[in-house]
Amino acid sequence: MASIVVADGHEAAATAPAQRCFHCGDAVPAPSRWQWQVGDAARHFCCGGCLAISQTIDAAGLAAYYGRRTGAGATPPAIDEERDWGGSDADALRARFARRDADELEASLLIDGMSCGACVWLLESWLSRQPGVAHASVNFATRRARVRWRTSEGSLARLLASVRAIGYAAHPYDPARRESMARRERRASLSRTAVALLAMMQVMMFAVPTYVASDDVAPAQQALFDWASLVLTMPVLVYSAAPLWRGALRDLAMRRLGMDVPIVLGLAAAFGASAWSTLGGGGPVYYDSVTMFVALLLVARHAELVARHRAGEAIERVARARPAIAERLVDWPRTSVGESVEAASLVPGDRVLVRPGAGVPADGVVVEGRSHVEEAVLTGESRPRAAGVGDAVLEGAINREGALVVRVDAAGDATRLAGVVRLVEAAAAERPRVARVADRIAHAFVGALLLLAIVVGAYWHAVEPSLALPIVFALLVVSCPCALSLATPATFAAAAGALSRMQVVAARPDALETLARVSDVVFDKTGTLTQGRLRLVATHAPAVDVAAALARAAALEAFSEHPLARALRDCAPDAATTAARVIVHTGQGIEGEVGGTPYRIGSLPFVEALAGPMGAVLAARLASIPPQATVVALGSVAGVEALFVLDDAERETAGEAIARLHALGVRTHILSGDSARAVAAWSQRLGAGEARGGCSPSDKRQAIADLQAHGAVVAMIGDGVNDAPGLAQAQVSVSLGSAAPLAQWTADIVVLSDDLSRLPLAIAQARRTLSIVRQNLGWAFAYNAVAIPAAALGLVTPLLAAAGMSLSSLAVVLNALRAGRAVRRP
């Protein structure tokens, strides 16, 4: 649909004649610095504002506007170009694609034309060899290359050109374009598969008479069948099998052996011999084998393609939530004049207007307005949350109702969403060790197979020349390295998609592998098993109605911003009760009149000073309250009315998560800096296996090292800086979406939704993924161990070989797809 063309200044000067702005019709100052691909032509713009508007229109799929409109577009609010964009034009645009790291830039490139896992290797090696490139990694699932290069030596334009030079097309990443690319790829794959299947059906029909009653078929009829088959096989070979040819040619051009090479050799040999026979040379024909082989193989590849797209979409969803354009208020609060700018160019302190329905462009605090925001992409929670003045909002949140003015605290790469996107991209860009090893084995396998084919061909040529060709064909076709090259990466891609649908990101690809072997999970307490904030856990009010007592407490606490007051307010049943003549006694409590009666709320001595000593029932209850909890008393002149017990709230799913981990056979441990007694109480309540309190950060590390010394594979889940040594020591480190950025950066796995019960699910998913990979490799080994010797001995007809190989690859790919299904109960 659209792509940005980042124009180097001098390049644009050479190509751009004097012209009118595509959006507003103003003259474009030469050299044209603003270009944007709309439809099939690069359009030029007079300023960044017009460009941004046009991008928005185009991204919404409304570019037809430009074809239908009769007048020029609205002129954007006047922007002093030199002030807003001058000098850094390329930077502002590039901010969408490239990330600055000291003197290095990093960009995500979308790669067109990747057909197999081997392309990953090719592109990675090729890109790494380009001048200035420090690092390149390619993700097969999302078709993206992440390239980091030194600005002094390389440029984005040169990188794109270099990718084109090896037969791929590369575009700076842009979600809209990606979607249309995926659709094109899916349609092409479907057409090719359908053509091959139709041709196969018909060619089989012509072949059957020869098989069942070859004596009754007259030579003239046979010739007719052959010619018809030839005509039907041509499109299969030329059109349907085109990706196979391209894959093989690319492999050969790079002097390496991918899985397409033996396939194509077999196809060429079989079709060549058949065509020769039909044209009068005599001998058998193999049209049926050729068409069936291509058709079934394409079915398997189509299944793999669909799985990859689905996995990619789940991953994309996170990245797509980033708004591209922000409306910056230049002179707020004096006027509310806005200007459209790239969201990435915002700086902390800017005020931005977020209209209803729009995404919040940066992390910040609401300074005006009241609305509900939806943060589903970050938390998985689709229920909107109220946001008023003083509330923090995160980039990517969707504003539901009212317009908000937000003061930017973090923008661009510094936002939480940007961090998540980077994590996701980094995770998707690398392939797990298993997949890399499998690919290397596949190359060796193909090399050995070709050698074997030459030897076997030479042998049969000497012994029985008429059998040499069908046997070599059968041998080339029957072998199936698909479990290695095709199914293993597909399994991991499908698993990554399933995980990200449950808001779990495996930030390092090997993490999934290690996660499957985890035997012990170590939890931090505060902030991980608990929410790290106070909550009302019990109310003791033997003489009065609990709800009424709470309402009175909340009415009094409405005048305080103390955490205890907030916790009580959150639990209040209604806001109808109000307090009057309120005096806040700092450090003690609050005094005021509720319904005309003087009340006090706060520490017990403070309340008893008004209410007198509390009764025996309450005193007995007080004794039973655990020592780590905080007690707030409420009383009037009539006596102490209620005791509110506040404690750190456990995460809702903590107990469930621990129970499920036990069900998976995983031991659980709690290591906390809290007092041993409090930790033991928590451990008992949640049912955790072992608990240790009073741990310093290095104690945690040592405790994990001790577990590892006994052969345990440890996953640690923690949230803060004090957990960092433990997280580093554990084989798998897990952090929650709300954790400190530092903990997220070092984590192998991030649970974005803060839902601990996703952890056992992720472990179950990882185990299933690994077991699927093992099943596929086991199947491939068994199949090839039987099929290849049989084919070499001449026991396999070409038709049987074609059927066997394509059904085998279909089986491993379909098995791989199972990894994409979410596990429900571990």
Add this chain to the structure above:
Amino acid sequence: MEVMIVLIPLSVALVALVGAVFWWSVNNGQFDDLEGPAHRILADDDGARASDRSSAP
């Protein structure tokens, strides 16, 4: 069996025709979404759907 001479080219032509129709329908987007239309036919509130679409990011 002279009829074969007519029938076999005919079958080849038919396959070509089916292939062409299929190719057209694929490129026409008939196979892009195999689940959506099944739900869409149940939702007869076209006005609401149109506004959903226009407010999508």
